[in-house]
Amino acid sequence: MNGIQVTSEELSQAIEAGHRRMVTEFRAGSVRYDPVRDAIELTMVDGWGLVLLRSAVAELAEIPSQDMGKLEISPVGTGLLLDAHDIHINVHGLVTGFISPHLMASALGRKGGSASSDAKAQSSRENGRKGGRPVKTKVA
Numbered sequence: 001m002n003g004i005q006v007t008s009e010e011l012s013q014a015i016e017a018g019h020r021r022m023v024t025e026f027r028a029g030s031v032r033y034d035p036v037r038d039a040i041e042l043t044m045v046d047g048w049g050l051v052l053l054r055s056a057v058a059e060l061a062e063i064p065s066q067d068m069g070k071l072e073i074s075p076v077g078t079g080l081l082l083d084a085h086d087i088h089i090n091v092h093g094l095v096t097g098f099i100s101p102h103l104m105a106s107a108l109g110r111k112g113g114s115a116s117s118d119a120k121a122q123s124s125r126e127n128g129r130k131g132g133r134p135v136k137t138k139v140a
Contacts, residue, residue: 025092027077028101038069042091044053052098059087 014035029045033054040057043049054068055061063085072081073091127133 015091023038025078026095028080028091029077031071031073031080033065033071035065038065039082040071042080042095050095050098052094056098057089057094059089063087074138 012061027045029040030043032041033039034041037051038054040054040060042052043048054063055063060068060071060082063082067082067084070082070084072083073079074081074088075095078091080091080094081087
C-alpha cells in the first residue's frame with residue numbers, strides 16, 4: 001500500500017460528500033450511440049434523456065464511428081468512458097454544458113428538493129400535527 005492512513009472521521013466525511021454528490025449531480029443510467037444520426041443518446045438515472053450530436057462533444061468528434069459503440073457509463077453513472085481511446089467525460093459537466101441555465105436550475109432544484117432526510121421527515125410530521133400547510137386564498 002502507499003502508507004496513507006485514513007481516519008474513520010475522514011472516511012465518514014468522504015462517504016457523506018459522496019452521498020451529497022449523488023443527490024445533486026446528474027448521473028447517467030444508459031448511453032447508446034446512434035450511427036444513423038451520428039448522435040449519443042444519454043438517459044439519466046431519474047428517467048429523462050438527452051440526444052447530443054457526436055460532433056458537438058469535442059472529445060468524441062474525431063473518434064471513428066465504428067468505435068462509438070463501445071461507449072460505456074461508469075459504475076455509478078458519473079462518467080462516459082471510451083477506454084480504447086482513453087476518454088473519460090464527466091456526465092454532470094457534459095449535461096450542464098448543453099442545458100440552458102434556467103432549465104439547469106429547475107432540474108437541480110427538483111433533484112435537490114426531492115432529497116429526503118430525517119430532518120425533513122421530522123419537520124413534515126410536526127407540520128402535519130399543526131394541521132398541515134395552510135390553504136391558499138385567491139385574491140380577486
